[in-house]
Amino acid sequence: MSHQATNWAFQQRGLKPATWRVLVMLADRHNPDNGCFPSQQQLAYDAEMSVSSLNDQLLKLEDLGLIRRERRINPKTRKQMSTRYILGFEDDFAQEPSPNSGVGNPEIPSPKNAESRLRNSETNPVREPVTTTTDFEAQTPDPAERCVKACGPGLSDYARRVIRDTDDVIHGWIEAGVDLEADVLPVLTGRTATARDRVIRTWDYFTQAVRARQTRREAQEARAGKNAENQHVRSSAPDSDPVVCLARWINSGARVPPSAVTNTQRDALLARGLVSEARLRALQIY
Structure with missing residues (x-):
């Protein structure tokens, strides 16, 4: 940030x-x-x-x-x-x-x-x-290396060595639109959280779960995007005042990162009565 x-x-x-x-x-x-x-x-x-x-x-x-x-x-x-x-x-x-x-x-x-x-x-x-x-870019870890690090005790030392022969599966996921951070890593962490008797030898073992998570995420994003677009259509002509736009965003109930609001902007919002102190506290902004 x-x-x-x-x-x-x-x-x-x-x-x-x-x-x-x-x-x-x-x-x-x-x-x-x-x-x-x-x-x-x-x-x-x-x-x-x-x-x-x-x-x-x-x-x-x-x-x-x-x-x-x-x-x-x-x-x-x-x-x-x-x-x-x-x-x-x-x-x-x-x-x-x-x-x-x-x-x-x-x-x-x-x-x-x-x-x-x-x-x-x-x-x-x-x-x-x-x-x-x-x-x-040179400092960015290889996606396959990140996948190995995301796995827990369910991926044995032997499996960590042999599974790297199937790294092309990971590249196939990414090329198909799967998000490494949102889809792949959470699935790998969850599916290998505990030790298992069966040895996992290929990344394809996780493909079905990764695809299912991708489908759920994209459906949620589509619904969120549709709701946001409908709200913009229903609203009147937008005010170009950035403080008013910020207040509309905060009051919409959407996710607002605390770092998106500076102390000066926070004070301006409160001074103009555009948002409540309780709302800012709920978002960890105040």
């Missing part, structure tokens, strides 16, 4: 509530040392909307010149990694892109993918530029 990123996000005016919420969630996920690398599934969960709705808001933020996206490829496995989001206040945002990406330079078009790697309903898939390996 970066206070500089959060403060910058709250200074942006004239945004629709859904667009503004996504910008705040990006700022909340920003690390002042490494940058901003959340998955789209994580962002959709944070903003309480579907992945399709999230992509619409990300495109709007790009069109407004508030964010820029860079696609990252693991140099060893050539697998696609989480996208880097460069926010408007960062020094990297104003730098000229590499000739391969073309983003920000109208004379050099960005490369186009045949189709989006995410399963969503857009007729215009999100197209993101290719970039070189960052220092943060």
Whole structure:
């Protein structure tokens, strides 16, 4: 979390509530040392909307010149990694892109993918530029290694050695839209919490449980996104005042990270009577 990123996000005016919420969630996920690398599934969960709705808001933020996206490829496995989001206040945002990406330079078009790697309903898939390996990428643990570390005593020492021969199963999950943090790791931890007689020799042992968790999560995200969109439609024209937008978010009952509200904003909310002290305490903001 970066206070500089959060403060910058709250200074942006004239945004629709859904667009503004996504910008705040990006700022909340920003690390002042490494940058901003959340998955789209994580962002959709944070903003309480579907992945399709999230992509619409990300495109709007790009069109407004508030964010820029860079696609990252693991140099060893050539697998696609989480996208880097460069926010408007960062020094990297104003730098000229590499000739391969073309983003920000109208004379050099960005490369186009045949189709989006995410399963969503857009007729215009999100197209993101290719970039070189960052220092943060080199420090990111391999997904298979993270899976091994997430397992408990139910995965014996012998199984930990032989199961690495089936790491392609994990890459297949990720390519199919399964979220490592939200779907895979919780299943592995839960299914290996206790020691067992049967030796697990392949990651495919967990496939059915991982798929089931993914299905439940996506259904919950779709319902949350539909409810949020319906609420926006019913509401009157949104107020461009960021404090009013913040109050509407807090009073909606949605998840609000404590780091998304600064002390100055909290005092302004209370002084204008837009939220109650009890509500802020319930959210651990006050």
